[in-house]
Amino acid sequence: MSTPNVEAVKLDELNCWRIRHGQAELLVAQQGAHILSYQVAGQPPLIWLNDEAVFKAGKSIRAGVPVCWPWFGNLARNPQSVQAMRISSEPAAPHGLVRAIDWELGGIEAEGESLKIEFLLPCPEGGLPGWPHKVDLKLSIRLDEQLHISLTSHNQGTDTVTISQALHSYFAVSDVRNVHVEGLDGLSYIETLDDWKTVTQSGDLHFTGETDRIYLDTPTQLSIVDPSWERRIELTSSGSRSAVIWNPWTERAAAFSDMADDGWQRMLCIETANVMGDVVALAPGASHTLGVSIGSKVL
Ligand SMILES: O=P(O)(O)OC[C@H]1O[C@@H](O)[C@H](O)[C@@H](O)[C@@H]1O
Structure with missing residues (x-):
């Protein structure tokens, strides 16, 4: 394994680090402890760095892996126990409070054959x-x-x-219309685009239009099968029993100022989450870890 190689870079207003380790290259921003891209030598990126993402202080980034915390999505759609934690008459920001603030870099250090990067956000x-x-x-x-x-x-x-929370991962795909997700067959999901009805998934998930679903009681392993790029991206989660699958498709993408009109074709979000009945109640002194491991295999 080669020596870690860390380069501080500035993307517009944001402090970032480009980190190379073995075959991997990772780009991460201090704001939001936000992974911006991840690529393994010889392969297309696994985590999508949207070409039109905006890197401004205080503005959330539409790419990579935004951290949604301490609530996911629209606060008003969260269980009452999550809503009750907020005391304010101001409108609540979607996806919580930590994706557009600076975290502290705790350290970048080798740990055996692997490299560990830590960001901290001590509560003020x-x-x-x-x-x-x-x-x-x-x-x-x-x-x-x-x-x-x-x-x-x-x-x-x-x-x-x-x-409630999520690791809102944007995966890079050859074309979302030609990939499918395995591991969902038989699960219940909430179809947020149809009055939040609960529906049962039948077979693998293929994409033919805007998609915004919350899958419940998810297994630890999901995969994105991408025949054109001859690869399977495997996601292995821990501390999570829910996942959000999102693609904005044509009209919503066209309305975003920070995504190309055809950007939706090249991305697919599978967000490892704790949402709906899977929210986390932390007793005094308790900890919870939400995790995902991402790798790929040749098809
Ligand atoms: O525009 P934002 O706040 O980054 O959110 C993007 C999308 O994030 C997904 O997690 C939500 O399910 C979608 O409803 C939302 O549109």
């Missing part, structure tokens, strides 16, 4: 804006033959805190 005194709880966050990234991401929440306060 009084909590985050409108969210008065004392929960420390740590995002650990480990590079070996795969990319391992884990997000640990540690309740340092004296009351139970309930959160």
